[in-house]
Amino acid sequence: MLLVDAVIAGVLLGCFYAAVSVGLSIAFGLLDVPHIAHPAFLVLGAYGAYLLGEQGMDPLLAGTLLTPIFFVLGMAVYRFYYVAFEARGSDAGLRGLAFFFGLAFIVEVALILTFGVDQRMVEASYIGDSVSLGIVRLPTRMLVAFGVAVLLTIVLSLYLSFTFTGRAVKAVAQDETALALMGADPVRVKQWGFGIATATCALAGALMIIIGPVEPGLGRLYIGRTFCVAVLAGLGSMPGTLAAGIILGVAESVVLSSVGASWASAVAFGILLIVLAVRPAGLFGR
């Protein structure tokens, strides 16, 4: 019975993990940008929702309203990254990594300087409530996060498969030169894609603060979770992201209820190391 509870809670949690990782699946999986700062942007999104929530706004609405701002932010970050590293060509690897690592660090410290290290949370009618579904009781906030997460992943999946710009983003991942020969500018397509990846951080960050309290250092834990999901998914695959998120969520939830909370944070990193060692292409790899 306990196991059933853990698995159901894990599936809900896993969909949330998929939502925080779709942006990384695009930025890292499709566009090949070493985006270590992705979790820091998530926390930034959570604090954005917190700020608007203080004014009495619903966190989900706040997250949605913030997406255009994050979209522009993402485009600016990619443009900067392109000019500073990709356009110069040589040795972008080491410096690009150090750049995003430094960026994540700056975001974290800036948040500490602005808000302090205390945990922050938001208020909404569905936080703190719970719903009974037959034999198990589920917190309503998890169901809300679950619903939004699934919706976000499906919408992005459809966008990448059926719209012109979405297919362009997928195309640039497959063959940049071929895309250029078709008359499209790969840099602008990647910039657009990176903007979308960052925009998801606003909404996923709002989900993050709905699920639990947020503090500036939280991004570090999510380095493991988001990269675990993105790599396990097979880089860039949206259905894979949802499946990988659920696998991680269930694994974490089962460890949490059987071994103890202090081991749960290592689960994502453990799975990540195993996947990297055994099947780097992931479950749904190209």
Place this chain on the structure above:
Amino acid sequence: MGAERNAGGWLNFIAGGAAILAIALVLTRTIGNEYFFFAGYVVLQFIVLATAWNILGGYAGYVNFGSGAFFAVGAYTAAALFKAFGAPLLAQLMAAMVVSGFLGFMVGALTLRLRGIFFSIGTVAVAVICETMVVNWSFVGGSRGLTVLHPSASAFFGSYTRLLFVVMTVLAVLAVTIARGIERSWIGRGLQAIRDSEEAAECSGVPTLKLKLTAATVSGALMGLAGAPLPFYINFIEPASAFSLNYAVLALAMPIIGGTASWVGPVIGAVLLGSVQQVVTVTVSSELNVLVVGLLLVAFVVAAPDGILGLARKLFGGTRRR
């Protein structure tokens, strides 16, 4: 001719190292202000850490984000040995070197399959897993930490901080000597070949795996050495601060800001950032201090990719050695 000049360089270098040790010893006899040694220890510790990072990150191009783990594993090895057997400092240092070196070897084995960002994420994973294990290890106090009281100092040094200051000076000289030795030998040239193109290096007969394992092991062992005296230095050890991300960021920022191409770079970066850090932490706040480090790191990777060394070469028009 070349060999003679090389030998002369080594002679000068060893004389310089000996002079630094002598100066450190003289300082412990002359300077009265205890804070000088307290701050000096931190700067020296970062010289070891930055130099160690550079052996794998700068020479071979494998970016390690988990330096904090090697550092903390060294510190915890020392603390556990002291609690279990009351082991002397020298034994603690040796054990920390071996354990962190082994961890480095394991991370080196990761490079078999992982390159670039995958390797870096792998090191983050190793760091978090190590931290989780320590948090769940009740012998060393778990997440509450462990109080480690250092033994009383010998009459010669007057205070234990002074003794640790001298020990860290020895470690810094040792680390820099090893880094210089690697850089000037076939190992360093092999590592550089790996950084430029691992496939090409492998095809030209460079034993890439052996070199990578060597670099990772040496780098890990030195980081462990840097952390080993920490429990005695603050008389307390606790996972959150020992595994702090700040160590990982500083260990990477210092060589990149100083210049990764030569052993001088990490030393310049560590002395500069370490001193700035002491001043800013004391006068303003420690958060602002890490923000400064982050901003400097980003500014340097964008505007001056070869670090201060590269800037100096440009300014003075010196010929590039490589």
